[in-house]
Amino acid sequence: MEYxxxxxxxxxxxxxxxxxxIAVGWRPLGGVSATFWQVNDFEPPRSGTTYCQAMTR
Structure with missing residues (x-):
């Protein structure tokens, strides 16, 4: 199995x-994870959201 x-x-x-x-044989495993992040080392501070999905085949 690959992950x-x-x-x-x-x-x-x-x-x-x-x-x-999915079109090339991968299958989602579990649900989507969303993480809000913020970096205060910059002026102005930077932030965003990253979305992730585990896949197996």
């Missing part, structure tokens, strides 16, 4: 990546 994690900065982008992986 990988698809990640993206938007839900739409993650959907595209997961659908592309």
């Amino acid at each position: 990988k994690i698809e990640s993206a900065d938007s839900v739409h982008q993650l959907e595209e990546r997961v659908n592309d992986a």
Whole structure:
């Protein structure tokens, strides 16, 4: 079995990546994980959300 994690900065982008992986034999494992992040070492501080989906085949 192979395992990988698809990640993206938007839900739409993650959907595209997961659908592309499904088309070549990968299957989602579990649900989507979303993480909000913030880096205060910059002026102005930077933040965003990363979406991830585990995949197996």
